[in-house]
Amino acid sequence: MGGIVNDDNLSKHLWSRKNVEEILRKGDFSLTVLRAGIIVGSGSSSFEIIRDLSEKLPVMVTPKWVLTKSQPIAIRDVIKFLLGVLGNEKTYSDTFDIAGPDVLSYKEMLHQYAEARGFKNWIYTVPVMTPKLSSYWLYFVTSTSYKLALNLVDSMKIEVIAEDTRLQELLDIKPHSYKEAIGMAFKKIEQNSVISSWKDSMVSGNFNKNLEKYIQVPKYGVLKDIQAIQVDDDIKALENIWKIGGETGWYYGGWLWKIRGFLDKLNGGPGLRRGRTHPDKIFPGDALDFWRVLLADKKTKRLLLFAEMRLPGEAWLEFRIDENKVLHQTATFRPKGLKGRLYWYSVLPFHYFIFGGMIRNLARG
Helix, strand or coil: CEECCCCCCCCHHHHHHHHHHHHHHCCCCCCEEEEECCEECCCCHHHHHHHHHHHHCCEEEEEHHHHCEECCEEHHHHHHHHHHHCCCHHHCCEEEECCCCCCEEHHHHHHHHHHHHCCCCEEEEECCCCHHHHHHHHHHHCCCCHHHHHHHHHHCCCCECCCCCHHHHHCCCCCCCHHHHHHHHHHHHHCCCCCCCHHHCHHHCCCCCCHHHHCCCCCCCCEEEEEEEECCCHHHHHHHHHCCECCCECCCCHHHHHHHHHHHHHCCCCCCCCCCCCCCCCCCCCEECCEEEEEEECCCCEEEEEECCCCCEEEEEEEEECCCCEEEEEEEEEECHHHHHHHHHHHHHHHHHHHHHHHHHHHHC
């Protein structure tokens, strides 16, 4: 699965995708390459950016790259094409463009998204926004990371339009329109059946390490905030823990969490932009606001998070309910040098209120 690369002047991102094709072609096998542009579906980075921009900004002043043409395709159609070429000898050692029926500018996609969702937006283009400014703009307004925003802006200057429909005819597939793709995406979202999202990938934050190395929380050379409280209903308390973050929030001092997220984003961290994929299900490896889930085990009633926010050290947040129905909440910080210790003691007063209020509200049910 690659990107449509019919333009002579490719971005670094599109060039790298084409280069992967060239490397794979050297193998001793029959390679089938499907090339697509924007994929429209819940969890897709392109779709989530269009969604964020449209939902958050009814009036937009945008750079001229919003006039660039593209040919979006529904994720359901992508899967149909992928399944159709499996074991199909007619597609061996060949390359195909796959796309939906609509050729649209990014501006038209934003407008049609708004129409599909039942509201209006106004978009004005200006020629002054540099790629770097555009990347910062996407980074602060949408859920994307800065690195991804930079690559996307670089690619958005290039038209991504399919040049052939051979595979569509060969497999007898009629792709859905852009508006139909949006409708199907929201059916998944409304049913809470989005299995995965680009936000859960490691590149969405600053965590590019081996998760397993961090499951054992260090005991020495660390600073801790330890809270414990008796709960009446451990099942309800566990449900509260499994809903933490995202739209639910952190159960106490919501505005303080938002300030912390904004400051983290200013410093190049993920902030609170990623939210969570599902409202009440958590799996190891998931992104959870500016945390990464290391362990989520309902049988042992334990949730362990590792901080991806910008910190002068490493931080863990653990929730555990023991056999006596006592909820334990432990924040562990391993500082890096004097700066790390100064940071911990500077935020200690906030920890007193935030962590104390959080465990009380988690336990209430």
